Amino acid sequence: MSMYFAPLAAEAERPEFSRWKTLLKHHAVLHESSLFDDSLLKTPYPLETLGPGYYFAPAFSHWDLIYALLDSCPVMPEHTLHQLENMLSFQQEDGSIAGAIFFVKGTGEPHFYSQFPAVWPLAVDEYTRVTGTDKAMKLCFEPLIRQIRWFEKERRAENYGFYYMDTVLPKTWESGVDESIRCEVVQERGKFPCVDATSHVYMLYDAAARWSEKLTGNADEEFVAKRDELGELIRQKFYSEETGFFHDAYLLERGISFRTLTAIWPLTCGAASPEQANRVIDESLLNPERFFTAHPLPYVAINEPYFKLKMWRGGAFNSLTYMAILGCLRYGRKDAAVQIAEKILDMALHHYRCTGAIWEFYHPFGESPMKMSRKAAPWLLPCREYQGHNPFFALARVAIQK
Numbered sequence: 001m002s003m004y005f006a007p008l009a010a011e012a013e014r015p016e017f018s019r020w021k022t023l024l025k026h027h028a029v030l031h032e033s034s035l036f037d038d039s040l041l042k043t044p045y046p047l048e049t050l051g052p053g054y055y056f057a058p059a060f061s062h063w064d065l066i067y068a069l070l071d072s073c074p075v076m077p078e079h080t081l082h083q084l085e086n087m088l089s090f091q092q093e094d095g096s097i098a099g100a101i102f103f104v105k106g107t108g109e110p111h112f113y114s115q116f117p118a119v120w121p122l123a124v125d126e127y128t129r130v131t132g133t134d135k136a137m138k139l140c141f142e143p144l145i146r147q148i149r150w151f152e153k154e155r156r157a158e159n160y161g162f163y164y165m166d167t168v169l170p171k172t173w174e175s176g177v178d179e180s181i182r183c184e185v186v187q188e189r190g191k192f193p194c195v196d197a198t199s200h201v202y203m204l205y206d207a208a209a210r211w212s213e214k215l216t217g218n219a220d221e222e223f224v225a226k227r228d229e230l231g232e233l234i235r236q237k238f239y240s241e242e243t244g245f246f247h248d249a250y251l252l253e254r255g256i257s258f259r260t261l262t263a264i265w266p267l268t269c270g271a272a273s274p275e276q277a278n279r280v281i282d283e284s285l286l287n288p289e290r291f292f293t294a295h296p297l298p299y300v301a302i303n304e305p306y307f308k309l310k311m312w313r314g315g316a317f318n319s320l321t322y323m324a325i326l327g328c329l330r331y332g333r334k335d336a337a338v339q340i341a342e343k344i345l346d347m348a349l350h351h352y353r354c355t356g357a358i359w360e361f362y363h364p365f366g367e368s369p370m371k372m373s374r375k376a377a378p379w380l381l382p383c384r385e386y387q388g389h390n391p392f393f394a395l396a397r398v399a400i401q402k
Contacts, residue, residue: 005028022352023392027358045083050388060103067322116174167183169189186256192249195234195265195266270330295363318395322394347366358390
């Protein structure tokens with residue numbers, strides 16, 4: 001039987017990748033085993049899921065999917081287009097797209113859960129870059145506008161910016177960050193402006209502005225204006241000159257300024273000023289006393305009182321770190337991007353050799369992933385053979401850019 005992800009497996013043989021070849025070849029197989037093709041599934045194509053090792057497999061998440069597509073798109077662009085079609089088939093009438101979708105084998109019936117960060121325009125842009133066509137833009141433009149309208153109607157924060165439901169109902173984890181610190185340090189609940197939600201809407205506005213120009217010859221003035229206004233807001237309200245870092249605006253207003261990787265989104269989407277981006281990179285991302293650990297980057301800086309050796313309190317998620325790397329590249333900091341990517345790949349390879357597996361998240365100090373805990377249950381380990389949070393091919397392509 002031929003391997004669907006054969007082009008990805010073949011890329012693992014690139015001489016430049018020889019250092020991480022065994023890890024990459026295993027990851028190509030993990031992509032393969034993540035395909036879900038139930039006979040009753042009501043999607044145009046088989047779904048690429050989070051991976052066979054996820055505790056609730058099979059499950060689909062457009063948050064995890066985008067990392068997987070950035071991984072495979074350069075050698076399998078049509079797979080990206082097919083998975084985007086799958087994702088859009090789950091868009092609701094109101095324009096929202098469920099963040100996580102769980103299936104019961106043998107039924108094909110989806111169970112929708114929450115709304116996760118809308119980072120999928122990154123996959124459309126990657127497909128466009130790789131193929132040189134506007135096919136994905138045409139497919140996704142109208143759904144993009146519908147999702148923008150949903151955010152504008154349902155997730156406008158009090159006074160300014162946008163929020164995720166975490167700040168209203170903490171255990172919804174709509175931001176994609178389970179057990180978020182923001183829900184603990186401020187006990188009051190409300191539609192508070194969040195740096196991640198606001199940056200993600202900036203990303204949607206930016207995509208709408210750019211895609212409209214590509215498809216019609218003229219950038220839609222509404223989205224250009226909204227993007228630029230939101231960018232200025234992010235630079236003014238969500239950044240602290242004192243810390244050189246981005247934070248939730250409502251926390252800054254309360255004198256709270258802990259460091260988490262939520263801060264990287266203004267860099268990833270391009271809203272940060274060059275000066276702000278460089279301070280984030282030099283003072284925090286490349287600082288071994290904060291984020292530049294043996295396995296970079298822990299979600300919470302290691303010198304913060306909230307840091308713990310557990311999931312979103314100190315776990316190193318290679319997916320979110322890749323978003324930080326994209327931010328570094330956007331601001332011309334290839335030096336930082338390469339350093340971070342190399343350390344991730346070397347450490348992930350080490351643990352693959354030790355355990356024979358790819359893990360949901362990693363120990364920031366380079367120890368076994370099995371010494372980390374997942375959520376509230378101290379006995380629950382990171383998922384073994386988890387594909388969605390590990391864009392290793394994408395990381396390798398960055399690491400060789402010396």
